[in-house]
Amino acid sequence: MSDxxxxxxxxxxxxxxxxxxxxxxxxxxxVRLVAVSKFHPADAVIEAVSAGQSLFGENRVQEAAAxxxxxxxxxxSADLHIIGSLQRNKVKDAVRIASCxxxxxxxxxxxxxxxxxxxxxxxxxILFELHTGEDSKSGxxxxxxIRQALSDCAEGKFPHLAPKGFMTMAPNTTDKDAVxxxxxxxxxxxEQMQRLFPQFPLTELSMGMSQDYEIAIAEGATMVxxxxxxxxxxxx
Ligand SMILES: *Cc1c(COP(=O)(O)O)cnc(C)c1O
Numbered sequence: 001m002s003d004x005x006x007x008x009x010x011x012x013x014x015x016x017x018x019x020x021x022x023x024x025x026x027x028x029x030x031v032r033l034v035a036v037s038k039f040h041p042a043d044a045v046i047e048a049v050s051a052g053q054s055l056f057g058e059n060r061v062q063e064a065a066a067x068x069x070x071x072x073x074x075x076x077s078a079d080l081h082i083i084g085s086l087q088r089n090k091v092k093d094a095v096r097i098a099s100c101x102x103x104x105x106x107x108x109x110x111x112x113x114x115x116x117x118x119x120x121x122x123x124x125x126i127l128f129e130l131h132t133g134e135d136s137k138s139g140x141x142x143x144x145x146i147r148q149a150l151s152d153c154a155e156g157k158f159p160h161l162a163p164k165g166f167m168t169m170a171p172n173t174t175d176k177d178a179v180x181x182x183x184x185x186x187x188x189x190x191e192q193m194q195r196l197f198p199q200f201p202l203t204e205l206s207m208g209m210s211q212d213y214e215i216a217i218a219e220g221a222t223m224v225x226x227x228x229x230x231x232x233x234x235x236x
Pocket of ligand 1: 038
């Protein structure tokens with residue numbers, strides 16, 4: 001894909017994000033775009049950075065570390081969120097390169113993030129991933145398990161973790177009701193948790209991808225994670 005195509009895609013997506021927000025009665029700039037650059041090279045990211053995009057998402061730590069170290073060494077600043085399921089032995093690299101782990105899905109992972117962040121004196125933003133769709137396997141299984149995790153945070157167990165909100169993946173289907181129901185589940189979880197834990201700013205709702213981000217924005221997304229519609233199809 002040529003450079004100008006990425007720039008044009010970014011402009012179009014930004015515009016339809018703003019439109020979807022306004023249509024939902026929200027401020028046009030109330031939704032942040034996470035450009036998902038997995039399987040696309042550093043040059044594609046740099047093209048997006050040059051077009052004004054500052055926030056990126058990757059789901060494989062090794063790929064992301066090599067790519068974003070290269071990008072930053074070349075003098076570009078790009079903020080990175082980890083959005084994919086994270087193995088324990090990848091946490092050390094993940095916390096070094098990212099400002100947020102969106103895919104926190106189990107207490108053991110929180111303990112490992114805490115340990116690795118403590119070592120380097122870094123506090124990292126986290127989102128709790130909730131399992132809301134049929135076909136994805138990732139995420140905390142229910143609101144109760146997230147409540148327990150937040151309760152551990154509130155008790156001071158994880159001083160280097162800064163809870164900011166929630167993330168989910170809708171089922172990969174054209175059934176609009178199933179997709180909507182998945183996003184509503186996340187929003188409902190967020191509302192309940194914000195009432196229980198007012199000490200944390202649990203304001204982020206990361207939901208919506210290339211196929212379903214307009215539905216997600218209608219349901220309250222504050223971040224949408226879009227790959228294909230910006231960078232084109234991935235060649236695996
Ligand atoms: C790949 C990926 C995306 C982006 O998906 P597209 O359909 O390419 O927009 C969003 N979120 C997660 C967790 C992903 O793994």
